[in-house]
Amino acid sequence: MRKRLLSGMLVLAMTMGTVAGCGINDGAKNDDKLANTDLVDNAIRNAEQVEDASGYVYRGKAPITKDGGTLKILAQTSNYSGVDIANAPIVKKVFKEAGVEPDWQLIDYDNYEEKAASIISSGDTDADIIKIPDNDPNQVYIKSGLFVPLDEFFDYMPNFTKWLSENPVEKAELTAEDGHIYYVSGINVADDYQPCLMFNQVWLDKAGMKAPETLDDFVELLRYFRDNDMNDNGDATDEIPMSVMAEFLPYMFGPAFGLDLVSGFQADDDGNVTYAYADSENYKEYLKFLNGLYEEGLLEKNYTDVDRDEVIERISKDITGVAFDYSWAMSMMYSNVLPYYDGTAATAFVGAAPLSGEYEGFYVGRNALSGMFGVSTQSYRIELAVKFLDYAMSEHCQEYYQWGIEGESYVVNDDGSREYTEKGKDNDWLQQFGINPAFVLPAAQSVEATDILVADWHAQINRELRKYIKDPWPDIYATSKESDTVNLYMEDIQNKVNKSSDDFITGKMDIEEKFDDYLDELDKLKLDEVVEVKQAQYKRYLKALK
Ligand SMILES: [Ca+2]
Structure with a gap:
């Protein structure tokens, strides 16, 4: 429908151009979709302060x-x-x-x-x-x-x-x-104080390691935390290497596989829109990685049950070494409950760079x-x-x-x-x-006003992490037809994604055997129609952005 309208407009515009021998700039007052994208720019350019009534x-x-x-x-x-x-x-x-x-x-x-x-x-x-x-x-x-x-x-x-x-x-x-x-x-503050990876600095120092920046080094660190008496209580088995709420796993690991699983939809440099959870290679690799962590006990058995209170409880008992949460938690909810926190980064849960894999890591900001x-x-x-x-x-x-x-x-x-x-x-x-x-x-x-509410070292880390923040999928207005399509299909698609993700990570469904079936099922749920809507919306966005 939209395509037909657009090409109709193109024909109209070209005809007008030929007849009048000039461009289509005068069409700004009409409902001409091509000229419409310039309305705001023209209005900004031509704005001058004038007398009111x-x-x-x-x-x-x-x-x-x-x-x-x-x-x-x-x-x-x-x-x-x-x-x-x-x-x-x-x-x-x-x-x-x-x-x-x-x-x-x-x-x-x-x-x-x-x-x-x-x-x-x-x-x-x-x-x-x-x-x-x-x-x-x-x-x-x-x-x-x-x-x-x-x-x-x-x-x-x-x-x-x-x-x-x-x-x-x-x-x-x-x-x-x-x-x-x-x-x-x-x-909103959108590039600052966004969700990030955090490590117990005291544990890192005990392990003689720096905050890992690759998936491989990260796994090594988790193994070390799992196998050693990090909290010096004489028991080498009470450490839970990582305590992350399930909703943050996509933030934490998606980027290393080139995926913005937080937004779900993403566009490449050419403006082609895809659904990250239907990426036949990278998303499969992501699931295999998490399944590996799960099999090894590095991602805990009941990982979907972990909530923020549980994480805080564990940190207060000094039994966990890695977290991932909104930056705010770093000094305001996590470090402050550590038994030996003295107000410095050396004794805190400190934010670190995102993990990289085949792809360079990033953090997903917000709109x-x-x-x-x-x-x-x-x-x-x-x-x-x-x-x-x-x-x-x-x-x-x-x-x-x-x-x-x-x-x-x-x-x-x-x-x-x-x-x-x-x-x-x-x-x-x-x-x-x-x-x-x-x-x-x-x-x-205000970032400045937030800076003075958190610990100084926390504000400093926020400034260092800002460069890793990537814009999420933009807010783009939908037509009613577009929202009908998305509302009709997206809920089932998301349910399928969530259920399958857990089944793949826990090994209930074998990734090698069942991943193609999963992609087929997304097809049947009309994912292609939703992606088509998102593609059209993204084109509008790019036009308005230019
Ligand atoms: Ca211990």
């Missing part, structure tokens, strides 16, 4: 309006119970500076997706700005015409246009299928886009609303979201670095103050 020119700084005004905002409460986010000093400060009076319609954090979705769909709100319940992956709200195409108002969005031109991946991800951008997004905000097409104050969103996502306001207010939650040292005050170090107080108010505003998480 009241004769005021907003240049990205407060106040955003001459006369003031009220904006109704549909968003969610804090996930900290007892935090009144609407009255938090940081949030109030942003509105006061902007010259805008907020009129809140806040819905409980836990029920937001469900409740806000029904309110929005039924038109039961007159909010000017709306926090999008689930980021609208299938463009349901976009296609219903509920939200203003922001690129048509880029004259009022100097901060947002600057950010978009500096962040091509996020710009491409935010670009809808029709070529417009509808939402301003909050931002940066977080909570999204749109402006209702029903709003009587669209200009004010887009300006407010622009101001609310500015670097100036991000400072408030990440640090709060100088002199209250943080101070600036003589060398220009910042640190939280005593009050600011109290998380309950800081939440009341409105730190990271992503529930109500497009806030970005």
